[in-house]
Amino acid sequence: MDTPSAILLILITLIFPPLGVFMVEGCDVDLIINIFLTILGYIPGHLHAFYLEYVYFNRREEAREGRLDSTPAPGIYSERVQTGGNGYGAIIPPGEH
Known part of the structure; x- marks a missing residue:
């Protein structure tokens, strides 16, 4: 994991959870969900944001290790979060360069 970027992301998420979600996920359904959870209460917004970031970084590490x-x-x-950031672009199967 990129430790400096993860620490910065955690600090940003502690201050304003939707911004942390936006930095990981972009403008999508999870961002809207997090904005509503943050409006409903600061703690649910944090829980959702940290869960989303955990899944993102965990899937990213798994993809690097090939599992x-x-x-x-x-x-x-x-x-994007489900694949650890590896879900965009053309995927070329091995051996077809």
Whole structure:
């Protein structure tokens, strides 16, 4: 894991959870959910944001090690978070360069 970026992301999430979610996930359904949870109460917004960031960084590490779990994490709707940031762009199968 990129430790400096993760620490910065945690600090930003502690101050304003939707900004931390935006930095990981972009503008998608999970950001809207986090904004509503933060409006309902500061703690639910934090819980959702930290869960989303944990799944993102965990899936990213799994992808680097070649053991990415294909089952979706519950409660997360962003494909970018589900794949650890590896879900965009063209995927070329091995051996077809």
